[in-house]
Amino acid sequence: MSALLQVQDLTVNFALRTGDLTALNGVTFALGEGERLGLVGESGAGKSVAGFAIINLIGKPGYIAGGRVLFQGEEISALPEEAIRRIRGHRISMVFQDPMMTLNPVLTIGTQMVETLQAHRNIGQSEAEAIAVDKLRQVHIPSPEKRLHQYPHEFSGGMRQRIIIAIALLNDPQLIIADEPTTALDVTIQAEIMDLFLELCRQTRMGLILITHDLAVVSETTEKIAVMYAGEIVEEGRTEDVVRRPRHPYTQGLIAALPQGDDQRGTRLNQIPGTMPTLTRIPPGCSFHPRCPHAMDVCSERAPGPLPVAYPDGGGGMAACHLYDPNLGDR
Amino acid sequence: MTDRWQRFKKSALFHDFKGDKVAIVSFATLVLLFICAFSAPLIAPYNPYDSANIDIMSSEIPPVWMAGGTNDYLLGTDAQGRDLLSTMIYGMRISIIIGICAVALQAVIGIIIGLIAGYYGGKLDGFFMRLADVQLSFSYLMVAIFVSAVLQAAVGVGRFAEIAVPFLIIVIGLAQWPQYARTVRASVLAEKKKEYVEAARVTGFGAHRIMWRHILPNCMSPILVLSTIQVANAVMSEAALSFLGLGMPVTRPSLGSLINAGFEYIFSGSWWITAFPGVLLVILVLAVNLLGDFLRDALNPKLYKG
Ligand SMILES: Nc1ncnc2c1ncn2[C@@H]1O[C@H](COP(=O)(O)OP(=O)(O)OP(=O)(O)O)[C@@H](O)[C@H]1O
Numbered sequence: 001m002s003a004l005l006q007v008q009d010l011t012v013n014f015a016l017r018t019g020d021l022t023a024l025n026g027v028t029f030a031l032g033e034g035e036r037l038g039l040v041g042e043s044g045a046g047k048s049v050a051g052f053a054i055i056n057l058i059g060k061p062g063y064i065a066g067g068r069v070l071f072q073g074e075e076i077s078a079l080p081e082e083a084i085r086r087i088r089g090h091r092i093s094m095v096f097q098d099p100m101m102t103l104n105p106v107l108t109i110g111t112q113m114v115e116t117l118q119a120h121r122n123i124g125q126s127e128a129e130a131i132a133v134d135k136l137r138q139v140h141i142p143s144p145e146k147r148l149h150q151y152p153h154e155f156s157g158g159m160r161q162r163i164i165i166a167i168a169l170l171n172d173p174q175l176i177i178a179d180e181p182t183t184a185l186d187v188t189i190q191a192e193i194m195d196l197f198l199e200l201c202r203q204t205r206m207g208l209i210l211i212t213h214d215l216a217v218v219s220e221t222t223e224k225i226a227v228m229y230a231g232e233i234v235e236e237g238r239t240e241d242v243v244r245r246p247r248h249p250y251t252q253g254l255i256a257a258l259p260q261g262d263d264q265r266g267t268r269l270n271q272i273p274g275t276m277p278t279l280t281r282i283p284p285g286c287s288f289h290p291r292c293p294h295a296m297d298v299c300s301e302r303a304p305g306p307l308p309v310a311y312p313d314g315g316g317g318m319a320a321c322h323l324y325d326p327n328l329g330d331r
Numbered sequence: 332m333t334d335r336w337q338r339f340k341k342s343a344l345f346h347d348f349k350g351d352k353v354a355i356v357s358f359a360t361l362v363l364l365f366i367c368a369f370s371a372p373l374i375a376p377y378n379p380y381d382s383a384n385i386d387i388m389s390s391e392i393p394p395v396w397m398a399g400g401t402n403d404y405l406l407g408t409d410a411q412g413r414d415l416l417s418t419m420i421y422g423m424r425i426s427i428i429i430g431i432c433a434v435a436l437q438a439v440i441g442i443i444i445g446l447i448a449g450y451y452g453g454k455l456d457g458f459f460m461r462l463a464d465v466q467l468s469f470s471y472l473m474v475a476i477f478v479s480a481v482l483q484a485a486v487g488v489g490r491f492a493e494i495a496v497p498f499l500i501i502v503i504g505l506a507q508w509p510q511y512a513r514t515v516r517a518s519v520l521a522e523k524k525k526e527y528v529e530a531a532r533v534t535g536f537g538a539h540r541i542m543w544r545h546i547l548p549n550c551m552s553p554i555l556v557l558s559t560i561q562v563a564n565a566v567m568s569e570a571a572l573s574f575l576g577l578g579m580p581v582t583r584p585s586l587g588s589l590i591n592a593g594f595e596y597i598f599s600g601s602w603w604i605t606a607f608p609g610v611l612l613v614i615l616v617l618a619v620n621l622l623g624d625f626l627r628d629a630l631n632p633k634l635y636k637g
C-alpha cells in the first residue's frame with residue numbers, strides 16, 4: 001500500500017499571553033491510498049487541531065512549530081499559501097461537525113457547489129451543475145436537480161450533512177478529513193451518514209480520517225485507529241486490535257468505559273478516574289501517568305517514546321507506554 | 332427572474348410588509364415621489380432652469396386658492412417668478428440624486444474598510460477604526476464650510492455653482508463612511524466565527540472571495556437598514572448645507588436652497604416659498620425613515636432562520 005499521507009512529528013503551538021501552549025506534540029502517523037483511519041480521544045486532546053494542521057490552516061495565535069506533512073509524496077507543509085489553497089477542497093476535503101452552520105445561509109446549495117467546483121477547475125456553469133447533481137445523487141439526495149435551487153434552511157440536518165459531504169466530494173479528493181461529522185445528528189441519522197462514508201470510500205478508493213470521541217463509531221467504520229491524549233498519539237493499530245486488545249492503559253480505560261449491551265455484570269460505566277490535564281500544565285514524563293493504574297516510577301521521570309507492540313496473529317501496532325519497553329522488563 | 336419574484340412573494344419580508352400599513356403607505360409615497368422627481372421634465376408645468384419661462388413681474392404670486400392666486404401657478408411662484416411646484420419637483424430630484432449618490436459613496440468606502448478591518452483584525456483594524464473616530468469627531472458641517480470656502484475662493488462663485496452637485500456628494504459621502512465601516516465591521520466579526528467561513532477556507536477559497544462572496548452577503552440586513560437611515564440623513568444634510576448657502580445655488584435649487592431662498596420672504600407674507608418645499612422635504616425624509624424602521628424590525632430576528 002503506497003502512502004497517501006504521512007504526518008511526521010507534527011507540532012502545533014498556540015502563542016498565548018501566558019506563554020506557548022503545545023496542542024499537538026510530535027504527532028506521527030501514515031495513511032495508505034484508500035485507507036480509513038479513526039482519530040479518537042477526549043475533548044481537547046487536539047484532534048481538530050491535527051485535522052487543520054494537515055491542510056496548514058492553523059489560525060492565529062496558533063502556528064506549526066515543527067514536523068512535516070507529506071501528501072502523495074509532496075511536502076505540503078512547506079508549500080506557499082497560494083499552492084496549498086489549490087489542494088484544499090480539491091485533493092483534500094474537510095467535513096465539519098455542525099451541518100447547520102457549515103453551509104452559507106444566503107447562497108443556494110447549487111451556487112455553493114458550482115463555486116466550489118469553479119474554484120479549482122476551469123469549467124462552465126452547466127457542466128458544473130451536472131457534476132453537482134451527480135454528486136448529490138451519489139449521497140442519495142432525492143430529485144437533486146430541484147434541490148440545487150434551494151437554500152440550506154430548506155433541508156433537515158441529516159440532508160445538510162449529506163450535501164456537505166457531496167460538496168466535499170465535488171473535486172474527487174483523494175482524502176477526506178471528517179471532524180466529528182455525526183455528533184450533531186441523532187442516532188439513526190448518525191448510522192446512515194457513517195454508512196455513506198463507508199460506501200463512498202469503497203467506491204472511490206478515497207482515504208478517510210475520521211475524527212471523533214466515540215470509539216464505537218470508528219470501530220465500525222475505519223481500518224486503523226490512532227488514540228490521542230493531551231496532544232500526542234498514545235496508541236495506534238488496526239481497529240480490531242485496538243478495540244479487542246488495547247495496549248495503552250488510556251485506551252484500555254476508554255474501552256472499559258464503553259457501554260456494553262451484552263454486559264451482564266453491571267450497568268455502571270467504568271470511567272477513567274481524573275481528567276485530562278490542561279495543555280498548559282502537562283505533567284512531566286508520561287502525560288497520562290497521574291491517571292494510570294499501572295504507573296511506575298519511570299513514568300513520572302521521562303516520557304515514553306513510541307514502542308512497537310505485537311499481536312498473536314503477527315500484526316503489529318504502536319503504544320507510547322513504558323510497559324512495552326523491553327529494557328524495563330515486561331510486567 | 333420570475334422565479335426570484337415568486338420566492339420573494341413567499342418570503343417573510345413580504346409577508347410582514349403586507350401586514351404593515353405604515354410601511355405600505357410610506358413605500359407608496361416614496362415610489363410616487365421618486366416617479367415625480369425623475370420624470371420632472373415630463374410632469375412639471377414649467378422648466379425652472381429655462382430663463383425664457385421666468386418673468387420677474389410674476390414673482391411672489393400666492394397659491395391658487397388664495398386671493399391673487401392664478402390657475403397658471405398652482406402653488407404660487409417664488410421670488411424670481413418661477414413656478415414653485417415645478418421648482419420643487421426639480422429640486423427634489425437634485426436632493427434625491429445627491430442623497431443617493433452620497434450614500435453610495437459612503438457605502439463603498441465604509442463597506443471596503445469595514446470588511447478589511449473586521450476580517451483581518453489586528454493593526455489594520457486598529458488603524459481604520461481610529462481613522463473612523465477621527466472622521467466622526469469632525470462635524471461634517473465644519474468640513475463642508477471649510478472646503479466650500481476654499482473651493483469658492485479657488486474657482487470663483489460662478490464656477491462653484493457648476494461643481495456644487497459633486498461637491499455635496501463628496502462632502503456628505505466622506506463625512507459619514509464610518510457609520511458603514513462600524514456596522515459592517517461588527518457584522519463581519521460575528522460572521523467570521525461561523526463555521527461556513529471555516530468551511531470556505533477549507534474549500535480553498537482566498538481571503539478576497541471569502542470576504543466579498545461569503546461574508547458580505549450575510550451582512551446585508553444591517554447594511555440595508557443603515558442605508559435607508561443614511562439616505563434620509565444625507566438628504567437632510569444636503570438641505571442643511573444648502574440652507575446655509577454652502578450647497579446648491581438658487582439658479583438650480585435643491586429643496587434645501589429653496590427653503591433658504593424663501594426664508595427671507597417669510598415675514599413679508601410670502602410664506603409659501605419656504606413652507607411647501609419644507610413640507611415636501613419632511614414627507615420625503617419621513618417616508619424613508621419609516622421604511623427604514625420597518626426594514627429594521629422585519630430583518631432583525633434574522634431573515635434567514637438557520
Ligand atoms: N484558537 C485557539 N487558541 C488557543 N488554544 C487553542 C485554540 N484552538 C485550540 N486550542 C487548544 O488546543 C487544544 C485542542 O483543541 P482541539 O479543538 O483540537 O480539541 P479536540 O480534540 O478537537 O476536542 P473536541 O472533541 O472538543 O472537538 C484545546 O484544548 C486548546 O487548549
Ligand SMILES: [Mg+2]
Pocket residue numbers: 047048049179
Ligand atoms: Mg474538535
